[in-house]
Amino acid sequence: MLDKTFDPKDTEGRIYAQWEASGAFKSGRRPDAEPFCIMIPPPNITGRLHIGHALNNTLQDILVRFERMRGKDVLWQVGTDHAGIATQLIVERQLAERQQSRVALGREKFLEAVWKWKDESGGAIIQQLRRLGASADWSRERFTMDEGLSRAVLKVFVELYRQGLIYKDTRLVNWDPRLQTAVSDLEVENIEVKGHLWYLKYPIENQPGRFITVATTRPETMLGDTAVAVHPDDERYKDLVGKNVMLPLAHRTIPIVADEHSDPEKGTGAVKITPGHDFNDFEVGRRHNLPLINILNKDGTLNDNVPEAYRGLSREEARKTVLADLEALELVEKIEPITHAVPHDEKTKTVVLEPFMTEQWYCNVKPLADKALKAVEDGRTTFTPENWANTYFSWLRNIQPWCISRQLWWGHQIPAWYDEEGKIYVAMSEAEAHEQAPGKTLTRDTDVLDTWFSSALWPFSTLGWPDETKELKRFYPTSVLSTAFDIIFFWVARMMMMGLHFMDDVPFHRVLIHTRVLDEQGAKMSKTKGNVIDPLELVDQFGADALRFTLASAAGLARDMRIGPSRVEPNRNFATKLWNAARFCEMNGCATRAGFDPATVTQTANKWIVAEIAQAAAEVTANIEALRFNEASATVYHFVYDVFCDWYLEIAKPIFNGADENAKAETRATAAWARDQLLKLLHPFMPFITEELWARTAEMDGAAPRTSLLIEADWPSAAASGNDAARAEMHWVIDLVKGVRSVRAEMNVPPSVKIALLLKDANDATRERLARQKEVILQLARLSSADAADVLPKGTAQFVLGEATAGLPLGDVIDFAKERTRLEKELKKAHDEIARFDAKLSNENFVARAPEEVLTEQREKRAEAAATAARLKEAVARLAE
RNA sequence: GGGCGGUUAGCUCAGUUGGUAGAGCAUGUCGUUUACACCGAUAGGGUCGGGGGUUCGAGUCCCUCACCGCCCACCA
Numbered sequence: 001m002l003d004k005t006f007d008p009k010d011t012e013g014r015i016y017a018q019w020e021a022s023g024a025f026k027s028g029r030r031p032d033a034e035p036f037c038i039m040i041p042p043p044n045i046t047g048r049l050h051i052g053h054a055l056n057n058t059l060q061d062i063l064v065r066f067e068r069m070r071g072k073d074v075l076w077q078v079g080t081d082h083a084g085i086a087t088q089l090i091v092e093r094q095l096a097e098r099q100q101s102r103v104a105l106g107r108e109k110f111l112e113a114v115w116k117w118k119d120e121s122g123g124a125i126i127q128q129l130r131r132l133g134a135s136a137d138w139s140r141e142r143f144t145m146d147e148g149l150s151r152a153v154l155k156v157f158v159e160l161y162r163q164g165l166i167y168k169d170t171r172l173v174n175w176d177p178r179l180q181t182a183v184s185d186l187e188v189e190n191i192e193v194k195g196h197l198w199y200l201k202y203p204i205e206n207q208p209g210r211f212i213t214v215a216t217t218r219p220e221t222m223l224g225d226t227a228v229a230v231h232p233d234d235e236r237y238k239d240l241v242g243k244n245v246m247l248p249l250a251h252r253t254i255p256i257v258a259d260e261h262s263d264p265e266k267g268t269g270a271v272k273i274t275p276g277h278d279f280n281d282f283e284v285g286r287r288h289n290l291p292l293i294n295i296l297n298k299d300g301t302l303n304d305n306v307p308e309a310y311r312g313l314s315r316e317e318a319r320k321t322v323l324a325d326l327e328a329l330e331l332v333e334k335i336e337p338i339t340h341a342v343p344h345d346e347k348t349k350t351v352v353l354e355p356f357m358t359e360q361w362y363c364n365v366k367p368l369a370d371k372a373l374k375a376v377e378d379g380r381t382t383f384t385p386e387n388w389a390n391t392y393f394s395w396l397r398n399i400q401p402w403c404i405s406r407q408l409w410w411g412h413q414i415p416a417w418y419d420e421e422g423k424i425y426v427a428m429s430e431a432e433a434h435e436q437a438p439g440k441t442l443t444r445d446t447d448v449l450d451t452w453f454s455s456a457l458w459p460f461s462t463l464g465w466p467d468e469t470k471e472l473k474r475f476y477p478t479s480v481l482s483t484a485f486d487i488i489f490f491w492v493a494r495m496m497m498m499g500l501h502f503m504d505d506v507p508f509h510r511v512l513i514h515t516r517v518l519d520e521q522g523a524k525m526s527k528t529k530g531n532v533i534d535p536l537e538l539v540d541q542f543g544a545d546a547l548r549f550t551l552a553s554a555a556g557l558a559r560d561m562r563i564g565p566s567r568v569e570p571n572r573n574f575a576t577k578l579w580n581a582a583r584f585c586e587m588n589g590c591a592t593r594a595g596f597d598p599a600t601v602t603q604t605a606n607k608w609i610v611a612e613i614a615q616a617a618a619e620v621t622a623n624i625e626a627l628r629f630n631e632a633s634a635t636v637y638h639f640v641y642d643v644f645c646d647w648y649l650e651i652a653k654p655i656f657n658g659a660d661e662n663a664k665a666e667t668r669a670t671a672a673w674a675r676d677q678l679l680k681l682l683h684p685f686m687p688f689i690t691e692e693l694w695a696r697t698a699e700m701d702g703a704a705p706r707t708s709l710l711i712e713a714d715w716p717s718a719a720a721s722g723n724d725a726a727r728a729e730m731h732w733v734i735d736l737v738k739g740v741r742s743v744r745a746e747m748n749v750p751p752s753v754k755i756a757l758l759l760k761d762a763n764d765a766t767r768e769r770l771a772r773q774k775e776v777i778l779q780l781a782r783l784s785s786a787d788a789a790d791v792l793p794k795g796t797a798q799f800v801l802g803e804a805t806a807g808l809p810l811g812d813v814i815d816f817a818k819e820r821t822r823l824e825k826e827l828k829k830a831h832d833e834i835a836r837f838d839a840k841l842s843n844e845n846f847v848a849r850a851p852e853e854v855l856t857e858q859r860e861k862r863a864e865a866a867a868t869a870a871r872l873k874e875a876v877a878r879l880a881e
Numbered sequence: 882g883g884g885c886g887g888u889u890a891g892c893u894c895a896g897u898u899g900g901u902a903g904a905g906c907a908u909g910u911c912g913u914u915u916a917c918a919c920c921g922a923u924a925g926g927g928u929c930g931g932g933g934g935u936u937c938g939a940g941u942c943c944c945u946c947a948c949c950g951c952c953c954a955c956c957a
Contacts, residue, residue, distance in 0.1 A: 005919065190956090197957075215957040229957095267957035280955090340956055387885065391952070394884070398953090485952080516951090542919095553905095554894080558886060560950085562893065570905055573919040584916035623897085630895065634904075645917085653915060 002583040005576050008543030012688045024711045025135045027075030036072040037475035039459050041483050044083035049128035051517045054535035058548045060482050061134050065684040066624050069715040075475050077462050079142035084411040084451040091117050114410050133544050133687045142462045144454040152461035153412045153454050154428050161426040165364045172282050175356030176345050177300030181407035182360050190341040199333040205244040213333050215267030220318040223250050223306040224295040227273040232258040257288045277355050294357045361405035368497035369396040381506045384627045385557040388513045395489050404450045411448030456494035459507035481508040512627050516560045538568050545686035546572035553633040575689050581645050582693050588656050590672040605651045606670040607726030613677045618718035620681050636682050677716045
């Protein structure tokens with residue numbers, strides 16, 4: 001006998017172990033089946049499971065379990081990311097606690113320490129995923145720095161280098177002075193801060209008493225100024241162009257140049273140019289051949305290119321000192337308080353980044369981006385929701401060279417060697433580099449690659465590339481990629497580029513961009529705010545199933561979701577409801593009957609539930625396929641409560657109590673069958689409780705205990721059961737019961753009694769009332785007079801009253817109105833299409849340039865559209881009869 | 882500056898090709914009958930942000946305004 005409630009704590013661990021032991025998660029077990037593959041976004045080894053992971057992995061697991069039950073050969077590829085900066089920071093911090101440092105330790109020892117840390121505590125998140133029920137193929141777990149993936153990274157780097165797409169360049173990068181490494185544009189977080197705009201007066205050379213005023217938010221950079229720019233059309237400064245100013249403090253003479261970059265509307269219209277420390281100024285400097293002065297050391301202090309008084313000062317100190325000195329010279333005209341965005345590091349958001357002149361490795365991603373754009377434009381990869389394709393497009397269309405080198409130690413070391421003259425040799429190994437440079441002494445580049453470089457290869461490197469493994473052949477391109485919007489640039493776009501370049505095909509057919517998870521008040525979760533919700537606490541409190549179901553049902557396409565205990569609790573209650581429905585079945589001896597054929601049932605209620613199951617299966621299937629998880633879960637939820645519990649089981653009560661033994665036996669078998677189908681439909685969402693019920697109901701049924709696991713069961717068929725008449729009849733009864741308001745007093749009883757009233761035991765008075773209600777409802781369906789206007793949906797009245805439809809049943813008339821509108825819409829679409837093709841074909845430019853086959857194709861399409869239009873027109877006419 | 886999203890019941894949100902507005906929670910009332918108080922029945926509560934348009938019919942499509950949020954860019 002089942003307990004009154006399900007206890008997740010006691011069962012989840014046991015069931016998960018059973019699944020793992022059974023090998024159910026393993027891919028490749030159905031060589032003849034259609035493959036289905038999802039690549040997990042590899043969590044950082046430094047990570048702990050947060051609610052966003054919980055959401056993303058729940059959605060992936062739903063898909064994976066669903067497709068597995070549908071019979072596909074499923075691979076959910078897992079693994080972790082080495083997370084260069086984050087990991088290096090953690091280990092450095094640990095070293096600091098023991099009074100050690102990375103630099104003192106040296107590269108080799110430090111890396112040993114990192115690997116040690118990784119082995120000891122780097123896999124926590126993978127264990128946490130198991131608690132959610134994630135059914136990934138753990139036997140294939142990979143790590144971005146394991147041997148195989150590292151080989152893929154080397155190969156990609158070497159090939160891109162040989163194709164001229166990877167190169168070294170000296171230009172401004174975003175520099176993190178604390179970590180002393182370059183970071184890519186994407187890793188810059190612009191934060192609005194309160195600051196000041198200082199107006200500095202620069203004296204004009206040979207014109208004592210005359211100044212040109214420039215405005216700046218970073219006065220300390222004036223020490224690196226090499227020009228002042230004004231707009232060529234700016235009348236105020238026209239006579240100054242070509243003259244020089246005396247740069248204060250630095251005691252240098254710098255020119256005044258005319259450049260479009262200068263905006264007369266902004267500041268004073270004159271702008272100081274610091275090519276060494278500003279991206280725009282760098283361009284201006286290039287245009288005017290200005291010298292570039294780097295005034296910073298790698299740690300952000302001022303270097304020897306500034307006057308002695310400022311050398312060694314931090315940026316903050318330098319700003320104060322420079323301003324004080326300028327004040328003393330009365331060269332500060334005014335100070336305005338402003339709020340402006342300042343670039344910060346994305347990890348801690350505490351370090352101000354500096355544009356800094358260094359030599360770095362770059363990847364020219366432009367040619368790769370073009371292919372990635374085309375693949376989405378062509379629909380070879382689609383986004384859900386579609387809007388995100390725009391985000392993807394806009395970034396790729398304006399893509400900049402990707403700075404791929406990082407001055408860190410933890411990561412894939414760049415496979416480039418230098419000889420004494422500094423000549424570069426890029427090779428798969430040191431030995432190979434030596435072959436290229438016989439007899440030379442080679443030293444390896446000390447930099448490592450951006451972490452996202454290896455992530456970009458994930459969809460094929462995890463499958464064994466560059467080897468041509470059977471997994472690569474079978475599972476690439478993968479089916480669905482699920483992720484949050486914030487890594488479309490970092491990851492999705494780069495996987496597209498690398499996949500298309502090296503595999504000559506998209507890495508995945510569909511991209512699911514899910515919403516973000518907020519706390520119960522709708523605030524973004526953050527450690528500093530202390531409102532972070534630990535998904536595992538919710539699992540402890542309500543069970544993994546309840547959390548999963550909550551996440552799935554909140555996974556709409558647009559709005560951010562809010563999650564917290566008050567949202568999860570109702571779904572724990574839902575699990576209990578399901579549990580008790582099964583308990584009810586048990587109490588009434590509903591046993592799964594071997595060979596039960598739902599098509600053979602005879603009782604109206606049983607025929608009805610068979611039809612409803614098919615309907616629910618169809619809806620759940622369609623919704624999961626369309627990645628509408630909220631709809632899919634709502635369908636099952638509604639089915640369990642409103643169809644199965646409230647009506648079917650209630651209707652079953654009088655049958656179980658009655659004397660008709662045949663009906664009883666059939667209903668027991670049907671109830672057990674329906675319950676089993678329900679468990680299957682719900683399994684992707686709530687795997688634990690359904691698996692447990694699957695096992696427990698087999699036990700209690702006594703006959704032929706099930707040996708199979710639910711996870712391996714077949715997905716319910718959505719095929720129509722042919723019981724539509726029974727379905728309609730039951731709907732009629734249900735609507736009637738719901739609709740009988742006038743007998744509310746008598747009807748304020750459970751559905752079982754209502755049904756009994758309707759079907760059997762009603763007293764005469766009630767029967768009479770019910771009969772009257774029935775009559776009213778039946779009459780409604782025959783309305784054809786002016787009364788219709790009051791009762792009918794607005795607008796349909798016209799059709800009802802029109803001569804063509806007079807006297808026809810209401811339902812038919814509404815159907816007619818719907819059908820006509822649909823056809824007219826389609827007709828309009830067809831006409832629009834014709835117009836489009838006509839416009840195109842009459843465009844001289846197009847006709848002149850397009851090759852003949854394109855023209856033919858357009859003409860054919862035009863003819864097709866015209867044919868469709870004609871067909872629709874005829875359909876409309878036919879309908880009117 | 883460019884783009885995207887949101888605005889629906891007291892609260893949090895669904896609402897897939899336009900067809901008589903839904904759920905959970907909260908609230909009121911009644912109830913404990915073969916599962917379920919982590920329960921059941923039932924009720925109240927919405928001019929779907931404002932305005933305009935298309936349509937027989939608009940939460941849904943178009944235009945416009947307002948407010949909120951996010952992304953990108955700029956940031957003298």
